[in-house]
Amino acid sequence: MYANDGFRELGRPECLRLLTQVPVGRIVYTRKALPAVLPVNFCLGHDGAVLLRTSAFSQLVRAIDGAVVAFETDQVDAAAHSGWSVVVTGEAALVTDPAEHARLLLAGPRSWAPAPQEVFVRIDPELVTGRELVAGRTLYGVQLPS
Incomplete structure (x- = not known):
C-alpha cells in the first residue's frame, strides 16, 4: 500500500473493536469450486x-465446516467519502461442545431467518486485517470533485 493512498492500516485490537459495531457482514467461501459471498448477521466472541x-441443513454449513473462509464487514459514509473495512480469515467449524452451544443459545448471535434446527459456526481469527479511508475525496488538503 502506498503511503499517500488515503488509507490507514488498522491494528488487530481496533479491527476487533470495529467488528462489534455492526450487525451484518459477508462470509466468503468456496461453492462448487467458485468463490461465493453471503451476507450474514453475526456477533463477536470473547476470544475474537x-x-x-x-x-443445520443449510448449504452454507456443508460448504464451510472445516474450511478456511474469509469474513468481511464494513461501515461506509457515502456523503463524507469515508469508512472502514475489516477482514477476518480463519477456519470455520460447527460448535459441537454442548456447554459452548448452551452458552451461545443465551448470548450468541440471533438468526434473522430462524430455522427449526439451528447450529452455531465459529470462525477462528487466524488473520485479522483492516483499513480505514481517511482522506476521502481530498488529496493533500484539497477537496476533489465528486
Missing part, C-alpha cells in the same frame, strides 16, 4: 471469533 447462527 466470529460467530454465526444458521440452519
